Amino acid sequence: MQPEYGDVVRHDTFPKLLLHNAGGWPGEVAMREKEFGIWNEFTWADYRDRVKEIALGLIELGVKRGEVVSFIGKNRPEMVWSELAIHSVGCMSLGVYHDAMPQEVAYLVDYAQVRVVLAEDEEQVDKLLEVAENSKSIEKIVYFDPRGMRKYHDPRLVSWDELKAMAARLEAREPSRFADEVALGKADDVAILCTTSGTTSNPKLAMLQAGPFLGHCAAYLGADPKLPSDNYVSVLPLPWIMEQIYAVAQPLICRITVNFVEEPETMMADLREIGPTFVLLAPRVWEQIAADVRARMMDATRFKQKMFELGMRLGLQALDQKRRSWLAELILFRPLRDRLGFTFLKSAATGGAALGPETFRFFQAMGVPLRQIYGQTELAGAYTIHQLDDVDFDTVGLPFGDTELRIDQPDKNGVGEIVARTSGMFLGFYRNEDATRADVRDGWMYTGDAGYIKKENGHLVVIDRVKDLATTSTGTRFSPQFIENKLKFSPFIAEAVILGHDRPYLAAIICVRYSIVSKWAEQRSIAFTNYTSLSSQPEVYRLLREEVEKVNATLPEPQRVRKFVLLYKELDADDGELTRTRKVRRNVIAEKYADIIDAIYGDTPKVHVDTIIRFQDGTTSRIQTDLVVEKLLDTGPAAASAGRPASAERAA
Template identity: 40%
Template sequence: MSEQTLPQFLLKQAREHPRDIAMREKEMGIWKQWTWQQYLNEVRDLANGLAALGFEAGDKLAIISDNRPQVYWTMVAVQALRGMPVPLYQNSMSHQLEYVVDHSDAVMVMAENQEQVDKVVDIQDKLPKMRKIIYDDPKGMRHYDDGILIPFIDVQAAGRQYAQEHPNYFDEQIAAGAADAVALMGYTSGTTGAPKGAMLSHTNLISAVQGMMEVEPYYRTDETLAYLPPAWVGDTFWSLAASLITGCKVNCPEDPSTVQANIREIAPHFLVAPPAIWENLVSDIKVRMEDSSRLKRLIYNWLAPAGEEVARMRMEGREPEGWLKWKHKLADWMVFGALRDFMGFSRIRSAYTGGAPLGPEVFLFFRGLGINLKQVYGQTETGVTCVQRDDEVSMGTVGTPFPNVQMKLSDDGEVMVAGPTVFLGYYKNEEATADTIRDGWLYSGDAAFFDQASNHLVVIDRAKDVTSLANGTKFAPQFIENKLKFSPYIKEAVAYGQDRDYVATMINIDMDNVGKWAERQQVSYTTYTDLAQKPEVYDLIEEEVERVNSDLETSMQIRRYVVLHKELDADDEELTRTRKVRRGFVAEKYADIIAALFSEVDEVPVSTLITYQDSRQTTMETQIRFRSVDTAVTAQA
């Protein structure tokens, strides 16, 4: 178990490798870089500046920003002062920020730019404990004269002055840091209610990284891209803790819209992405193939299956021989290598997916392209705890626990975790802490089993979501939803069937891909709502539903579906900021639609309140159609 803190690792990197590149950021088309010594200097100036503003041990500082070097400097600076950083989702609305900033008792907020500053200023009267708003980008801020505001560079300038008067303060604070102190307050996604503030110690984060390093080492020469929300604990794991401990280089994108281009420039050695990103990549590739020349489509359709066939064989411990071996080499030369380059994966050693189950079709697709995609498992309260080993990858599992993690199942099949990665508890919520940690074991809320052949963990769904149909058949919604989302035309799906006679789904179409399909088919439309309710689109989606049904047992097949008139949206609180469906909220909001799915009606009128990111609201009224899949397809053997 580590007895060090993350700021102490920063001191070590700067002392032993002062001139090595630690971090880059692309700005105005140019990659700017910082060495470990410069990284330390930025953190020192900021920490001293915060101290000059009155920030003390135990204080909390909230951060709302895209992935910028300043985010990670701020986190380490706060940790150095024995405070607690509280990263927030950068696309949160004001009322969501208000809850977290207020609940965490944050005394300061670091906001990236005018957009984020405006959100905080709008609610400052409701945040009596907040003393300062530190902003990084001054664009558009010239006429802001509120005394609560202070530029990031001014805080650092104050820090340099403070250091002249207190030359040993920064080093003394780091030396006084305790490994068991809170290093991060990460708020849960809030799928079932208000987010909870999970307190993770330095030991928790460092032990998780060290556990990963025992089975999958990272190197000083490795590159990765920090592009996932800083509020997600996985970003702290890979973009902060892993970098400080191993010395690997972290690159920050120019803008969220340039992430894919920046990945191609960097060609990272390892990268993590949630299932939604992998699903979107599959959709992009499939649509590009459809839009390509007839010759390219023929070559792709002929060679691509060889990749998936070889991937299956290798997961079974076999190697291709004869014609398949040579066809696979040809496919890699003509197709797969170009696709890897297109995605920026020419140097990728390990790619990870986590945060939610990834459909087996998507997983096999990338393995077939020669990308070493692996499932990881963890949660806010533990960080990453499981990963598939390179020589033990199999579909549907998340691998085995790290050597320093204990894991078992409760009598009800719930995953239980113990070890140095388990968090300290929920901030100001002793009841939830006591319910989650019992007798030294963390109850994850995930239903799972251990595969008998490999002893790998197989996560089924959230335990509360695993239910039964009326006939007693076990029903795991995410399994069906992931199969549907393998389609390039389906962006989101929500399956229902608890205590019902059959399974039914609500579906969101992928506007971009279905829109391109509609143009090719000469189907005219005006808006998302108009496109979603086109009979031709229902025919298209029915083909995708039948494809999924062909791979399901008869009792689990989808018998009825509806294409929703609007996209499920985090601004409407239908999704979390990590794009997980808030099932309880959605079930309540769309109760009439769900009831119609289990009736014989063909269409119903709907009226829905839409909330925009600037908090404006409008009401949408339309008719939506329901369709039954009349003939159940026999599941494939």
């Protein structure tokens, strides 16, 4: 039976849907938050009341319709309440990633001319006060968590209690003010300024209108239905477009309960307690879960290891035959799903970057209904998804009902740029008409991604960014992302960057997964002191060599990795090497590690590193080490050109 959803035509803004839900189901649980080990519940009436208090407080602080108001913090009910309050008073919300560095925050608030910021706690207040010293715009900082705030006496700071008192005074003077403000909202109001991933430069701000955005979310629910009795656990950053859909917009339409974990470190334990019916996790999280499962087996008894291997083999064989293995279910998958908190899952999704087919198959074999989604911030997030009975590991599924897509200028194999439009398509980039004109032509969004439509089932296949598709100097075309995802299926590899564009052969920079490789080393009494020391151990190089060789065996000869180095540090978003959604910034890697890359393609067996790394707390550390250039295969002219050049689409 098709579930009954909120009418997004009649209730065409976020606050209008909130008032509709609070009026019709005031006692129904809308949110839960775990704090000090206890799950606190908030009903739709609570949700409305908190939003009203913040909205009226913002008015008292002098916020005007059409302004940009920002919020920053971990995934908490207060952050969602803040966003709805911002919309309620006719302003545009700008979410900032909670782990953003001060310079990133400064860029966003100054660019959007933000006068008022709603912050979670002391950590964010410290960051904002540092920014405010040189900011041309910040006037007020509202904070919700008072812990540690007694020592602050800055006139720009406003506590949650002070804001509520201001709201109460305004409501006493004008009892209908909140409802009047909500009623002024229109479908074509820009509600959200959502940051793009910013893989090459500072992020742009996509202007998303309330009505079209909600309409697209309703189309999403048509492809992946949800009920008020369902549960979702919010763990991905709230400013990300997909969390805006899953934790903010869709719950307003379908009344699914949103659960907020206590801390990122308690996510898996909290997942098990809730037993969600829906989850959305980034590829890096699915990769980490898969790696953790295999790492735990390293500590298990030989009998359990054999049972795991048998269960996985039977499960994967059954998956290939489009069935389930009752024996694998009995000895492995049922208890494993329970352990992970996946027992009640109806649907699980991954998006934001590509997920390797091996990781995809691992969870599908386990019985996790994992599906790939694909989209862009500018098109209101995802617009393709697999159907539960039609999952193709090499694709991102079929488009939603409100979506049109085509392949622009396909080559002889059908590969070209993916071009799309949805009912929720953005209005343009905030204060950046040139960028809007560059990406949008004749009402279509040119995504910059290369792909094709599979003839057998009509699914969309995404290969890589068009600009990232690479060709060696010998003419071999390849997709770095595809090979990187195959490498990251290894429990020992956290990140990988494939090199080879305009070079004679492929090579890799690899970051070990410290939590697992360190355990592996301890079991073998290998001495190390830190990440740099661990990654330089000969035994670790031998281990990673075996992992790369496994991947090489699955690749065409010209696309095999012939050399690699283990980097002395993890790639980090704070260092600009990754985006906040963990996408590799290839231009930064090429520039920052140019000496290492040149050494890989030279004849030197080692490259000396003498550098300073800066930690998030401002402290620095000097690193002096020698990186071994591990050679796997012959790199001479004959080897580099061996085999017929394979196209990127065949690799992907």
